[in-house]
Amino acid sequence: MKSPVVKRSIVVAGHKTSVSLEDAFWKGLKDIAIARNMTLSDLVASIDTGRHQGNLSSAIRLFVLEHYRSQGDGHSGVGGGGTAPGTGDLVAAGAAA
Numbered sequence: 001m002k003s004p005v006v007k008r009s010i011v012v013a014g015h016k017t018s019v020s021l022e023d024a025f026w027k028g029l030k031d032i033a034i035a036r037n038m039t040l041s042d043l044v045a046s047i048d049t050g051r052h053q054g055n056l057s058s059a060i061r062l063f064v065l066e067h068y069r070s071q072g073d074g075h076s077g078v079g080g081g082g083t084a085p086g087t088g089d090l091v092a093a094g095a096a097a
Contacts, residue, residue: 012045012056019044020057028064 003022010019021029033043044060051059 010044011041012048017056019060021060025061025064028068029060032064032067 003024005020005022006026007018007020008026009016011017029043030040033040036043038046044056047059047063048056
C-alpha cells in the first residue's frame with residue numbers, strides 16, 4: 001500500500017517552509033522528535049543545518065531511514081521492536097534500496 005504524500009508548513013530557523021513527505025516519514029520524524037524531547041521544528045532545523053546537498057524533504061527521509069536502520073538491533077526506544085508504528089513501508093523501502 002502506497003503512503004500518500006502530505007505537504008505541511010513548518011517553521012525552520014525562524015522561516016516558514018513547506019515540506020512534502022509520505023505519512024510514514026512524518027510519523028517517524030514526530031516519533032524521533034518526541035524521543036529526543038525536541039520540537040519537530042527544532043529537529044528539522046538540525047537536519048537542515050547538517051545537509052550538504054539535495055532538498056530538505058530528501059534530507060529528512062534519509063535521516064529517518066538512518067535512524068530506524070540504526071535501531072535494527074531490536075532495542076528501539078521508539079515504537080519497540082526496531083521500527084516505529086506506521087513505518088512498515090519505510091522499512092520495506094529501505095530494505096529494497
